[in-house]
Amino acid sequence: MVDLSVQIGDLRLKNPIMPASGTFSEDLATMLDINTLGALVTKTITHGIRQGNPTPRVCEVAGSMLNSIGIPSKGVDYFRNVTVPYYQAYDSPLVVSISGNTTDEFAQLCEAVSVPGVAAIEVNISCPNIEEDGKAFAMRPSSTLDVMRKLRAATDLPLWAKLTPNTGETSDVARAAQEGGADALVVCNTMLAMSIDVQSRKPRLGNLMGGLSGPSLKPIALRMAYQCAKAVDIPVIGCGGISTTEDVLEYLIAGASAVQVGTATFINPTAMIRIIAELEAYMVAYNFSKMTDIINSVRDEEAADTVVFMETAP
Amino acid sequence: MVDLSVQIGDLRLKNPIMPASGTFSEDLATMLDINTLGALVTKTITHGIRQGNPTPRVCEVAGSMLNSIGIPSKGVDYFRNVTVPYYQAYDSPLVVSISGNTTDEFAQLCEAVSVPGVAAIEVNISCPNIEEDGKAFAMRPSSTLDVMRKLRAATDLPLWAKLTPNTGETSDVARAAQEGGADALVVCNTMLAMSIDVQSRKPRLGNLMGGLSGPSLKPIALRMAYQCAKAVDIPVIGCGGISTTEDVLEYLIAGASAVQVGTATFINPTAMIRIIAELEAYMVAYNFSKMTDIINSVRDEEAADTVVFMETAP
Amino acid sequence: MVPANEQVFETECQVISNSPVNNDYRLLVLAAPAEILNCTPGQFFHLQCPVREGLQPYLRRPMSIYGYFPEKGELQFLYKIAGTGTAALATLAPGEPLNVVGPLGQGFDIRDDWQNLLLLARGVGLATLAPLALEAHKRGKTLTAICSARSPEMLMSIDYFRDLGANIITVTDSEETSGLENLEKLIEGLIATNGIDAFYTCGSNRLLKLLQTLGARHNISGQIALEQQMACGLGMCQCCVRSFQSPTGIVHKRVCKEGPVFDLQEAMGW
Amino acid sequence: MVPANEQVFETECQVISNSPVNNDYRLLVLAAPAEILNCTPGQFFHLQCPVREGLQPYLRRPMSIYGYFPEKGELQFLYKIAGTGTAALATLAPGEPLNVVGPLGQGFDIRDDWQNLLLLARGVGLATLAPLALEAHKRGKTLTAICSARSPEMLMSIDYFRDLGANIITVTDSEETSGLENLEKLIEGLIATNGIDAFYTCGSNRLLKLLQTLGARHNISGQIALEQQMACGLGMCQCCVRSFQSPTGIVHKRVCKEGPVFDLQEAMGW
């Protein structure tokens, strides 16, 4: 018998496969038994009600996509009154993704969602901090440390910090998040990108720019997950461009303890359950009994010592 | 008659298409008349002789590639004695790409390559600065300003600063490069990335990590080129993932005055001459007479004011 | 947990045929299992268009159900080549697989007390309205279909509607009969002679406005199928929203989930 | 500016045939213009493998020239399915286009004063050595080919070599004749009876070492064709380097430009 379960801080997940925030909702239950997933991660919510960005909110780029949804949110009350009760029917742990424009707003929301039925809070610190020139909290170690400390003080639930690839200081930011009290890191969110329609000369997204996700992001996000796994002691949850079981293995080997699947679900809504089945078959075929046989098994040897902290391409 | 020429500071290029550093050499003359190109950009050279990184130096990722060549170099003497004379046979301007581990080494090399026959110097400030925790000069505004000032003092030739995408401070770095004396910006170099072979569990590149180039990089590099064109007054030369004439138009519309074609030449060695021909045909078809009819014609309107300086994905 | 008629499937179907209907449109016929053919007119599928040299669509493409026939196990789409995805779709040969997700969204509603239905369709809109016509026929409704096109040769599905006993009126640009003024006169005529209980239309801003005006004037209900860029098609990503009038002000609804069929008066021009 | 024989072309060729030779290898025959068939044995082409559903190679794949026939306008490759690119190559049907870049690299050298040549080849190495055998035959050289394989059924191109009048010796793993010891004995025998002026081989570390030893022992020249990951194939990207012995110490050379054929004694094991 193979055991697919993984440990993320105090939380035991039945398998390492879960959806990425914003690419999953109750609606996926129309297609598959979401109770088979390792965890259930909500779209990021904000404290108040928000409409989100102008359309078009998505566009396709070579083998991947851009989005600029803009966190439309029904607010915290809807979450507590409707979303949490809905997920009571499932035993896969509910992870709520939250975000705020200021540290205080963020911390208040963190407290407000710390209700029974919520297993962990994923803090989307890849969103702009309007108190500090609009850069995302997770772009700098200092603002990361700051916001994580306040969030830590606001809840006793496990805190997962979701990092951004839009930084040159991945390792430092990861350490700051750990120091600030994160129980795990989710690595990573989308990469800021742009596309222009040559005919109309207009940006393809209503909001001018948006986030790159899908296969193009994978080598970048994998590099970050690897850097983070080397930099911190808390678990890393890999995210970015995963669409096959091989992609999952790449992240696990690089040091991630679990992974999130995002855009791939748009292409194949049943991708996650297929991956879970394939992962189990892989374990059997290669005689692995538990996930820790795979996690962090990268053969980086000498190379790792010299270039782990390299944050620039040659 | 359409005029494809563009102005990059004091330099007039016969057309906006040139190779990207490291993806071109004299060897391309075995395939096409390199004199048809807007400029001829060398692989980055260093002062001394260097061997470069261990193999494998390249690997393929979804629809793109990673490389970690590591700047093997025959040194400055070879450049002056062999390379410069070789290019005398061509009238397309010779642009030499240089790099150094320290500011002083960089500046010395900049002076040493300022010889007749060289039309401009592209300073690859995307390389690690060993004086400052190994981060690339162009990852931070301060180190960018610093190195650009020294380089400016070292030569009277036009200086093109080549930026890195491995930063969260694109606009600030662009302004620092301009302030430091750059005559143009090349936007951008490769994005730090990684790939692991699941069978062997080894990193696919001998050097563990490498730079992502090709189509996957395009939406990221285009966003940066757009940000830079908004942030500075000097010309921007777009680079990243260009393989079609439409890609070129996207960069020009976004504000780039010229572009560099890199990885696409590996896939289709004749890509650049095909693009030049197609660009001319496009101008004729759409009744444009000069490149400035296209450059910076993006219809970003209101959107631009609010989110140009956004450096994070929503 | 999910009611059977809300169940959505990801299924690999097999192409039976894929051939041009006229210069612009093609008909794709798939062999499909009965379980995915429990559809409502107006619903759509999300198609994973094939990857070809030089045509590499990434996201799925939404396509209205043109025909669903559980008895013979067939699923049909009527489509126009618009770009990469549909161009790739057009290369599919009989026997090749096509991965489809669906049926998706909310379809048209035919209230029992509605008898005289008016369809107003142009181009791809016919694809969306065809199964509605069939359903109306099955339920013994009286159907009038105003079919609009650039020119008489471009008119599609006329025979199909005629076989369903529909009263067909064709209007075309080349004959200068498709203008708003003429349409208004036509429809006012229909209302005056037989009476109309409901309007059904698709997509166009121009037709939306006209039917909204006529509907308000004569208190006639109506529904419209709308389009929007989609990623997931399942209601998860929030990218496909449009604005709608509601008692509480303007609200966003997801075209893939609350739509693609919406109340005519709630829909907003764009 | 570039001498005619150094000119490299990017050309769209047409597939004439593409069929299995045995369980592991396939032969691809292309219709090619004469201008690109001015080749030297040992040179290679860089192939843009086609894009298929689930098989989307990005970089080109290097492939030795198995045969080039300017008279009949044919270019041939013998290949083994190793991964994405070669799997995609195997799907090419007659009539389909294939974009090739070449001819590339430095081929084998047959010095006029060399008469008795020994080829030592296994697997894909045969593809590389086949045109050398033809050239040797044309130039009236005496050729011995030691062909190695897993088992007798896997031996390839035997008839081809035989038709060229080569003296053929086959060794296989299943018959336990392909071991180093046996090979050494065999070659020592050949040297003792007829004498050998030059060795030619490909790829394997094991064979390289053996021939280096024998070459040094008897002062026999030799050449080896090597492989390395490639991006540009033209000498521009510096990714395909290998280490070589040189009078000034260990140097890097580009397999695509200074190679793929190198002096046997300069080559280094890996």
Ligand SMILES: Cc1cc2nc3c(=O)[nH]c(=O)nc-3n(C[C@H](O)[C@H](O)[C@H](O)COP(=O)(O)OP(=O)(O)OC[C@H]3O[C@@H](n4cnc5c(N)ncnc54)[C@H](O)[C@@H]3O)c2cc1C
């Ligand atoms: C609910 C619904 C039903 C539809 N039914 C039909 C139908 O029956 N027949 C038909 O021919 N067309 C239909 N369409 C439009 C069809 O989806 C587009 O023509 C198609 O997606 C174009 O893809 P492309 O790659 O060929 O074009 P491109 O322009 O290259 O597409 C680029 C991107 O834009 C999206 N896009 C482009 N046009 C539209 C559009 N009109 N609506 C939504 N997304 C779009 C594509 O999905 C893709 O992601 C329908 C659209 C929707 C939303």
Ligand SMILES: Cc1cc2nc3c(=O)[nH]c(=O)nc-3n(C[C@H](O)[C@H](O)[C@H](O)COP(=O)(O)OP(=O)(O)OC[C@H]3O[C@@H](n4cnc5c(N)ncnc54)[C@H](O)[C@@H]3O)c2cc1C
């Ligand atoms: C000069 C030269 C001549 C060759 N001649 C032949 C031949 O005649 N017949 C034949 O079957 N094979 C030959 N090879 C090997 C052939 O290039 C590889 O088998 C092929 O590139 C594998 O590609 P893939 O996508 O199928 O495999 P994958 O393993 O998926 O390839 C992944 C990447 O690694 C590279 N790669 C994998 N194996 C090799 C290799 N051995 N050498 C260089 N790059 C490799 C690929 O090009 C690709 O970029 C030759 C290689 C070289 C360098």
Ligand SMILES: Cc1cc2nc3c(=O)[nH]c(=O)nc-3n(C[C@H](O)[C@H](O)[C@H](O)COP(=O)(O)O)c2cc1C
């Ligand atoms: C349409 C869409 C919406 C997203 N919304 C959110 C969000 O609300 N909060 C968040 O943290 N990440 C959001 N993301 C980012 C994903 O969670 C994930 O980090 C990213 O897409 C990379 O993974 P992928 O390549 O597997 O999609 C969104 C991504 C997409 C494509």
Ligand SMILES: Cc1cc2nc3c(=O)[nH]c(=O)nc-3n(C[C@H](O)[C@H](O)[C@H](O)COP(=O)(O)O)c2cc1C
């Ligand atoms: C093999 C390879 C080698 C490169 N070497 C250099 C280099 O020496 N100096 C440099 O500034 N950029 C170098 N680059 C980066 C390219 O110049 C270019 O910025 C990058 O590849 C993005 O463009 P592309 O997507 O068109 O390839 C190299 C890129 C590749 C693929």
Ligand code: FES
């Ligand atoms: S397409 Fe994702 S919510 Fe409608």
Ligand code: FES
């Ligand atoms: S493959 Fe580029 S130098 Fe050899």
